[in-house]
Amino acid sequence: MRTIFWDDDTGTVRMIDQRRLPGALEVVSCRTHAEVAEAIRNMTIRGAPAIGAAAAFGLALAARESQAADLPGLLADLESAARTLGETRPTAVNLAWALARVLAAASRFTGPAGDLRGFVLAEAQRLADEDVEINRRMAAHGATLIDKGDTIIHHCNTGALAVVDWGTALGVIRTAHEQGKHPHVLVDETRPRLQGARLTAWELSQYGIPYEIISDSMAGFFLSTGQVQKVFFGADRIAANGDVANKIGSYMLALAAQDNGVPVYSVAPTSTVDLALEHGGLIPIEERAQEEVLGIQFDGQPVVPQGARARNPAFDITPARLVTAIVTENGIVRPPFEVNLPKFVRS
């Protein structure tokens, strides 16, 4: 099953509810673009490529919701929906990229107004199908970086659940596993939302790939004691100089890897690359609700004292100097990234 897909019978977008995993595998339906926006915001669906696909399908719903009778009216409604969808999460650029792609296609449409609805849906469907193919190509490129028996630290979730299907960084590990390279994964639990402990551990158990969960703060111990050969994570936005915005904690993980001579690979489709931004300091970092940090429990009991407050930046910037290579669907990009990234990104 894909993480997100169009259901023709009901005319809805369906997606796995990632907040309920691993306890329950539930699929929820969105009937309107506003419901898709809320699903992105509350992280029913997350992962940069997956929310890109969700936004595209959101526009398909918006086209069907529109009462407009002519093309300009329909396009205005699509643009309004794109603003709603685009405001849900600021850091991952795939969201803006997917909206821009579908809107641009719609604006070039010249047929009867009524047919634009099907055209927008077809474009969203094409984007989703391409995402699966792109993931397979990234995985094939990235798997060449994995040696037999490697122990890999992986941060957040970058598997099938983070994309339409297969995965970015975890897709690489999956492909290496299928190639008989026997990778072993140390899964960063990835506080505060615990996408590693919750989703990556669940995916790895489905694929039969051996893993152990670690607290994010433990990565340095395993790196400094020579137990790790590679670090892999995804990306939410990559600046023109190769700075990588990714799930909070990626920067400290990359620092610990570099301090011990372990390579760091970011795996992301070229739709994640934002050549318009010179460096990572220009990438907006989302700060989410403090309850995501404060809500932790043990033995059913809250942990923090009453009245406690928290900070919750959801992403950080791994400077390009800490990134060994960026794996894209078009190949493996090495430094200097400002020179090499444009060669891999189709305009």
Place this chain on the structure above:
Amino acid sequence: MRTIFWDDDTGTVRMIDQRRLPGALEVVSCRTHAEVAEAIRNMTIRGAPAIGAAAAFGLALAARESQAADLPGLLADLESAARTLGETRPTAVNLAWALARVLAAASRFTGPAGDLRGFVLAEAQRLADEDVEINRRMAAHGATLIDKGDTIIHHCNTGALAVVDWGTALGVIRTAHEQGKHPHVLVDETRPRLQGARLTAWELSQYGIPYEIISDSMAGFFLSTGQVQKVFFGADRIAANGDVANKIGSYMLALAAQDNGVPVYSVAPTSTVDLALEHGGLIPIEERAQEEVLGIQFDGQPVVPQGARARNPAFDITPARLVTAIVTENGIVRPPFEVNLPKFVRS
């Protein structure tokens, strides 16, 4: 109230149950040295200086438990109890230091055998009283390192709960607060046992010191965005070259601080310094039960999939090159530590 104290009325060692905080402030009693050993093992009491005091009081209980009628018999029972107490946790050297100190005093005792029991208790009491005085001296030295309005990242718990009273790194922050320097603390939650979110946040709220809890992985974000002026943590063992064994995560925090030019201070009594060990690689690192990592919950639901496994190293080594200074009761030790540490440690 002290974290641990002797109760003359009942002839027991009493200690705050740190597993129940912040929900409940409960004091438990240990009647035997075996109960003290279990309290150290299960982290009813934790913090390197506090478990040193607990071990000393454990020997006081062992002396009272002993049926031996002569000094050699009593000493043999004390040595047996010291082995039991010493095996509870391997990393913090204060435990071994306290046991050795009380045993050495007992071995020099020349009075009537029956009086050794009171003598051992008096020695344990003296060690506990000295701990409080040592903490005050460390705090006074360390507070000179804090500037008005500093935002400080603090890892684990090093407050009154980690010692007999006052605190090591948190004691420094407390004293700076009393001096009107208005420190603001970003509290590393400190997975997996969450001593920061659980204990440090509770202590800071008691002292009226403003703080916010962060996930350990967020420290790099705040450091790299210029929001932090100092990093403070304690130590469980310091090697002769200044390598610091401390709660898991300290190493990655120190790396992120160094990468942004922010000083890193380890605050610890000289009983934490193990001049017999040339470097941190020789310090034994405790690996605790995987349930401490896997038992995390949200909304009363488990997070990890069934059958998940975890690793759980409880400490890591921060190399001396990342440590700006070590604050002891005898003053602030600066690099080169292999030259300067011996000058501060009384033999």
